[in-house]
Amino acid sequence: MKFRRSLLIPVLTAWICCAGQDTQKQKLDQQYQSAVADYDAGRYAQAAARLEPLLPFAPNSFEIHELLGMTYASLPNGDKAIEHLNLAVHLKPDSPEARNNLAATLLRFGKLDAAGEQLRKAVALEPNSYNANHNLGEYFIQTGKVADAQPRLEKAWQINPAAYDNGYDLAMSHFLLGNLAAARTVVNALLQQKNTGELHNLLGQIDEKDGQFVAAANDFEAAAHLEPSDDNLFAWGSEMLLHRTYEPAIAIFQKAAELYPKSPRILIGLGLALYSRGIYDKAVNALIQAADLNPQDARCYLFLSKAYNSSPLQADEVVERFRRYAELEPKNALAQYYYAVSLWKGKRIQNSSIDPHIIEALFQKAIALDGSLADAHVQLGTLYADQHQYDKSIPELQRALELNPNLTDAHYRLATDLVHTGRKDTAQKEFAIYQKLRADQLAEVQKEHDQVRQFVISAQSGNTERP
Numbered sequence: 001m002k003f004r005r006s007l008l009i010p011v012l013t014a015w016i017c018c019a020g021q022d023t024q025k026q027k028l029d030q031q032y033q034s035a036v037a038d039y040d041a042g043r044y045a046q047a048a049a050r051l052e053p054l055l056p057f058a059p060n061s062f063e064i065h066e067l068l069g070m071t072y073a074s075l076p077n078g079d080k081a082i083e084h085l086n087l088a089v090h091l092k093p094d095s096p097e098a099r100n101n102l103a104a105t106l107l108r109f110g111k112l113d114a115a116g117e118q119l120r121k122a123v124a125l126e127p128n129s130y131n132a133n134h135n136l137g138e139y140f141i142q143t144g145k146v147a148d149a150q151p152r153l154e155k156a157w158q159i160n161p162a163a164y165d166n167g168y169d170l171a172m173s174h175f176l177l178g179n180l181a182a183a184r185t186v187v188n189a190l191l192q193q194k195n196t197g198e199l200h201n202l203l204g205q206i207d208e209k210d211g212q213f214v215a216a217a218n219d220f221e222a223a224a225h226l227e228p229s230d231d232n233l234f235a236w237g238s239e240m241l242l243h244r245t246y247e248p249a250i251a252i253f254q255k256a257a258e259l260y261p262k263s264p265r266i267l268i269g270l271g272l273a274l275y276s277r278g279i280y281d282k283a284v285n286a287l288i289q290a291a292d293l294n295p296q297d298a299r300c301y302l303f304l305s306k307a308y309n310s311s312p313l314q315a316d317e318v319v320e321r322f323r324r325y326a327e328l329e330p331k332n333a334l335a336q337y338y339y340a341v342s343l344w345k346g347k348r349i350q351n352s353s354i355d356p357h358i359i360e361a362l363f364q365k366a367i368a369l370d371g372s373l374a375d376a377h378v379q380l381g382t383l384y385a386d387q388h389q390y391d392k393s394i395p396e397l398q399r400a401l402e403l404n405p406n407l408t409d410a411h412y413r414l415a416t417d418l419v420h421t422g423r424k425d426t427a428q429k430e431f432a433i434y435q436k437l438r439a440d441q442l443a444e445v446q447k448e449h450d451q452v453r454q455f456v457i458s459a460q461s462g463n464t465e466r467p
Contacts, residue, residue, distance in 0.1 A: 028057055031050050031054060032051070032054060032063075032064070035051045035054075035067065036067065038050060039067060039070065047067070047071045051064055051068045051071065052068070055068075060091060061091075062088050062098070065091065066084070069083075069085030069086075069087075069101065069102070073104075076109075078105070081105045082102070082105055082106065082109065082111075085098070085101055085105055088101070088102070089102050089118070096122040096123075096125045096129055096132050099118040099119070099122040100131060100132065100135050102115075102118050103116075103119045103122070103135065104135075106118065107139065116136075119136040119139050123136050123152070130156050130160045133156040134163070134166045136152045137153035137156060137166070137170075138169065140152065141173070146177060147177060149169070150173040150177060153170040153173055154170060157170050157186070164190060164194055168190065168198070168202070170186050171190070172202060175202065175209070183206050184203065184210075187202055187203045196226065197222075197226040197227025197229065197232050198227070199223075200219045200220070200223035200226060201219070201235055203219045204216045204219030204239065205235075207219055208239065216239055217236075217240065220235045220236035220239045223236065224236040230256070230265075233252060233253075234256065234263075234266060236252050237253045237256060237266075237273070240252060240273075241272060244276070246276050246277040249269075249273040249276075250273045250274060253269045256269075256270075257286075262293060263293075264290045264293045264294040264297055264300065265290075267286045267287070268286075268299060268300055268303060270286040271285075271287035271290065271304070272303055275303065275306060280307055284304065284313075287300055288304070288317055288318065291304060291321045291325070295321075295324055295325060295328055296328055296329065298332075301325055301334070302334075304318065304321065304322075304338075305338050308345070312346075316346070319342045319346050322335075322338045322339040322342040325338065325339065326362070333366045333369035333370030333373050334370075334373070336362050336365045336369065337362070337363065337379070340366065340379065341379060343358065344356075344379070359383060360380065360383060364380065372403055374399075374400045374404040374410075377397065377399045378400045378407060378410045381393040381395075381396030381417075385413060385417050385420075388420075390417045390420050390421050393413075393417050394414065394418065394421070397410050397413055397417065398414065406437060408434060411430045412430070412431070414427075414430050415430035415431045418430060
């Protein structure tokens with residue numbers, strides 16, 4: 001939302017009150033004109049310095065208060081800006097532009113409810129105004145009220161279908177509300193006016209959600225060719241990845257990594273594509289680079305742990321990244337869990353002298369932080385079983401299966417431990433469950449695919465929380 005000022009610069013001699021002669025009034029008028037020039041040139045401090053001395057001579061001037069408010073908002077000085085723009089609205093309450101300017105400042109300084117009130121009044125004053133409807137729609141978008149934004153943006157679109165920004169936001173609001181046909185109609189209309197990468201990207205999202213996967217891939221490709229931005233290349237590569245066309249996904253993410261070597265999500269996408277294709281060593285390399293760029297991005301470590309499980313050759317480097325993550329996130333159960341698993345795997349591979357009690361303590365810490373972390377119970381139980389402490393391993397595995405009965409390996413390990421303790425009948429039941437779950441490994445493949453999809457969604461929204 002932008003400030004809008006009258007194109008006509010008023011002559012102030014009609015309303016400046018002073019005891020001097022006409023020459024004094026002309027000087028004050030010239031001072032105002034100079035302030036306007038300073039504001040237009042971005043010299044806001046100079047503009048304010050010229051306007052403030054005018055107030056004693058014209059305390060009820062709408063123009064001076066409005067310009068002073070916009071000037072202070074640009075400095076920025078929120079309190080003074082709001083004060084003067086409020087006075088401007090008080091002096092000319094029937095001006096939609098004055099209310100829009102006040103609303104823009106209120107929004108900028110975090111006074112959302114007051115801004116919304118002004119924008120609604122602006123629409124009431126001028127219901128067929130493009131600016132009033134568009135600004136209120138944008139306000140609703142910014143405050144997360146997409147359903148409220150859509151009719152305002154629609155009204156603005158009807159008034160001015162050539163307004164690109166409004167049209168894009170209208171299409172996005174339709175998309176978010178699930179009105180895919182309406183969203184597609186608006187995007188196609190905009191494409192007739194302006195062929196942009198972001199429009200093809202949005203069209204790709206619409207087609208993907210509508211199940212038109214080939215069309216979506218073509219849309220994302222067109223977006224990337226028109227504007228090879230981080231966003232567009234990521235969307236194109238992700239579309240290939242989501243639908244398991246791994247070779248194209250690798251090629252796209254490799255090209256994107258050359259153009260944007262500092263983008264963690266591009267490197268995670270590359271790591272995922274390489275991992276999915278079975279190129280584990282290179283996948284680990286890409287994910288390590290991503291972890292170094294954004295050490296607190298939880299998504300990276302989920303996939304690094306998977307790739308490392310299949311390619312243990314870089315144990316020292318991987319363990320170091322998980323150690324750093326655990327130190328950066330001491331209250332994060334997954335961070336402690338990943339570090340424990342990496343240490344334990346490194347110990348077994350390299351036959352190192354790492355004290356198993358350190359690994360045990362990390363698993364216990366992860367469980368203390370999040371008792372619902374079933375995998376941590378499985379790993380702790382397995383650690384105890386390796387030490388023949390079946391009185392400790394069996395309860396951990398049983399707890400894991402209470403949390404998630406579909407953990408195939410947990411059933412097998414529990415059955416084995418039960419055999420060691422002479423409970424063969426109970427062990428046979430666990431082996432039977434294990435065999436049944438093993439026959440349905442597609443569920444595990446789908447789970448991994450769902451994790452990839454969740455990463456793509458979170459990376460598009462900028463979210464780096466726990467996957």
